Amino acid sequence: MIDTPGIGDTKGPAADCQNFIGVAQATREIGSIDAFLLIIKGDTTRFTPKLVEQLRFFEELFGEQFWKSVIIEVSFWSHTNADIQRRKRKELD
Numbered sequence: 001m002i003d004t005p006g007i008g009d010t011k012g013p014a015a016d017c018q019n020f021i022g023v024a025q026a027t028r029e030i031g032s033i034d035a036f037l038l039i040i041k042g043d044t045t046r047f048t049p050k051l052v053e054q055l056r057f058f059e060e061l062f063g064e065q066f067w068k069s070v071i072i073e074v075s076f077w078s079h080t081n082a083d084i085q086r087r088k089r090k091e092l093d
Contacts, residue, residue: 036070042077
């Protein structure tokens with residue numbers, strides 16, 4: 001398992017670039033990857049340009065096969081009836 005920091009979690013674009021280089025090098029050492037776990041923070045309901053950039057990087061690095069191997073997990077997602085109603089109201093705003 002390789003745990004990578006998300007884009008923007010580090011100290012600027014130079015650090016993000018270094019993280020990408022590290023992912024590419026680790027992948028070469030491992031040889032292949034069976035699955036990609038993408039964890040999205042549930043209270044952030046929009047795909048940011050930085051997240052889209054990160055996904056495009058992985059698609060470029062691993063090809064279209066990347067999307068067949070992606071598992072999406074949503075964290076910080078409350079499941080009570082009150083939380084569901086709050087999200088529905090927020091969508092209407």
